[in-house]
Amino acid sequence: ISNDHYTAIGLEEIIPSNSRQVAFTAYDGEMRAGEVVYEGEGNETEAFSSVQSFWYTLKNQGQVRHLGDRIMFHPPWRNESDDIGYTWLEVDVPLEVVGNASFQASFQLATAESAAGSDGVIFRVYAWEKEDKEKKDMISDEVFCQLEIALPLSLDLTRFEGKTVTVRIECYTGETPRNDSCLMVEPKILQKMGKVERTIHYQ
Numbered sequence: 001i002s003n004d005h006y007t008a009i010g011l012e013e014i015i016p017s018n019s020r021q022v023a024f025t026a027y028d029g030e031m032r033a034g035e036v037v038y039e040g041e042g043n044e045t046e047a048f049s050s051v052q053s054f055w056y057t058l059k060n061q062g063q064v065r066h067l068g069d070r071i072m073f074h075p076p077w078r079n080e081s082d083d084i085g086y087t088w089l090e091v092d093v094p095l096e097v098v099g100n101a102s103f104q105a106s107f108q109l110a111t112a113e114s115a116a117g118s119d120g121v122i123f124r125v126y127a128w129e130k131e132d133k134e135k136k137d138m139i140s141d142e143v144f145c146q147l148e149i150a151l152p153l154s155l156d157l158t159r160f161e162g163k164t165v166t167v168r169i170e171c172y173t174g175e176t177p178r179n180d181s182c183l184m185v186e187p188k189i190l191q192k193m194g195k196v197e198r199t200i201h202y203q
Contacts, residue, residue, distance in 0.1 A: 018193040019190060019191065019192045019193055020096060020098075020190070020191040020193060021188050021189070021190050021191075022093050022188055022189040022190075023069075023186070023187070023188045024050060024071065024089075024091055024105075024184075024187040024188060025050050025066060025068070025069055025070065025071065025186075025187065026050060026051065027049060027050045027051070027091065027093075028049045028051050029049060029091070029092055029093060029094075030047045030048075030049070030091075030092045031047065031048055031049060031050060031089065031090065031091050031092075032044060032045055032046075032047055032048070032089070032090045033045045033048075033054075033056050033058075033064040033087070033088065033089045033090075034058065034062075034087070034088055035058045035059070035060055035062030035075075035076045035085055035086065035087045035088070036085045036086055036088065037060050037076055037078075037084050037085035038084060038085050039084070041059075041060070043058045043059045043060070043062075045058075050066055053066040053067075054066045058076070058087070059078075060076035060077070060078040060084065060085065061074070061076055061077045061078055062074060062075060062076040062077075062085070062086075062087035063087065063181075064087060064089055067183075069185065069186050070183045070184060070185045070186065070187075071089065071183070071184045071187065072110060072181060072182070072183055073087050073089075073121075073123075073169075073171035073181075073182050073183070073184065074087065074171075074177070074180055074181050074182070075087050075121065075171055075172060075173045075177045075180055076177065077173075077177035077178070077180070084177070086170045086171055086172045086173075087170070087171045088168060088169065088170045088171070089168070089169045089184075090166055090167070090168045090169075091166070091167050091168075092130055092164055092165070092166050093164065093165055093167065093189050094163070094164045094165075095157065095160055095161045095162065095163060095164070095165055095189070095191065096161065096162070096191060096193075097161045097162045098161070098191050098192070098193050099158070099161075100158055100191060100192055101156075101157040101158050101160065101161055101165075101189060101190070101191045102154050102155060102156055102157055102158075102189070102190055103125065103127060103154065103155040103157055103167050103187070103188070103189050104152070104153075104154050104155075104186075104187070104188055104189075104190055105125075105152075105153055105169075105184050105185060105186060105187035105188070106150035106151060106152045106153070106184075106185040106186065107123045107143050107145050107150065107151050107153060107182065107183065107184055107185070108145050108147065108148050108149055108150045108151060108182065108183050108185065109121065109145055109146070109147060109148045109180075109181070109182050109183070110148065110181040110182055110183050111148055111181070112148050113179070114148065114179045114180070114181050114182070115146065115147050115148045116179075117178060117179030118146070118174065118178065118179040118180050119146075119173075119174035119175050119176060119178075120144055120145060120146040120174040121144075121145050121171060121172060121173060121174060121180050121182045122142060122143070122144050122145075122171075122172040122173075122174070123142060123143050123145065123153070123169060123170070123171055123172075123182075123184065124140060124141075124142040124169070124170045124172065125140060125141050125142065125153060125155055125167065125168070125169050125170075126138055126139070126140045126167070126168040126169075126170070127139050127140070127155055127157055127160065127165055127166065127167050127168070128160075128165070128166055129160055129163045129164070129165060129166075130163070130164040130165065130166045131163070131164070137159065139155065139156075139159075140155075141153055141155050145182060150183075150185050155167075157189065165189075167189070169184060169187070
């Protein structure tokens with residue numbers, strides 16, 4: 001982009017200081033985790049929060065673990081079987097009415113070693129109004145991870161403003177669960193309460 005013979009070299013977005021951000025890694029609201037095995041068996045934790053670190057290893061070896069600004073997942077791998085199910089995390093968050101809301105996170109394999117030995121993982125993100133028991137207005141998106149390089153995902157939650165939204169993250173294997181340790185990085189819900197300023201830098 002040029003402007004009077006100058007070239008734009010960057011675009012800076014300044015999020016207002018009064019933005020509301022709910023970090024899933026430091027949240028005092030209700031969270032749940034579990035695993036689903038395709039044979040029909042499911043296991044679920046008691047409700048918890050992420051104010052303190054958590055680490056759950058479930059019956060079929062599915063894992064959900066809090067690691068600083070990220071949450072590690074591993075799909076079930078009982079007896080190192082092939083794709084037998086998925087691990088999940090649910091978070092309930094009340095939204096204010098401000099005209100916008102989004103879930104934001106990045107997803108990746110945990111390490112270069114994981115990436116070298118894994119055939120990839122699929123993260124599926126769902127959101128619905130908590131009181132919508134039939135999930136008639138559910139929305140979703142997904143990302144396929146094969147590397148330790150983070151892939152961003154954003155889900156527009158504006159339709160759920162003024163209500164409590166449930167965000168569910170499911171972690172699936174590729175063909176096998178081998179070396180499928182993977183990460184959800186900086187997961188959060190963001191609501192921008194004021195005007196967003198954008199500044200173009202010219203050279």
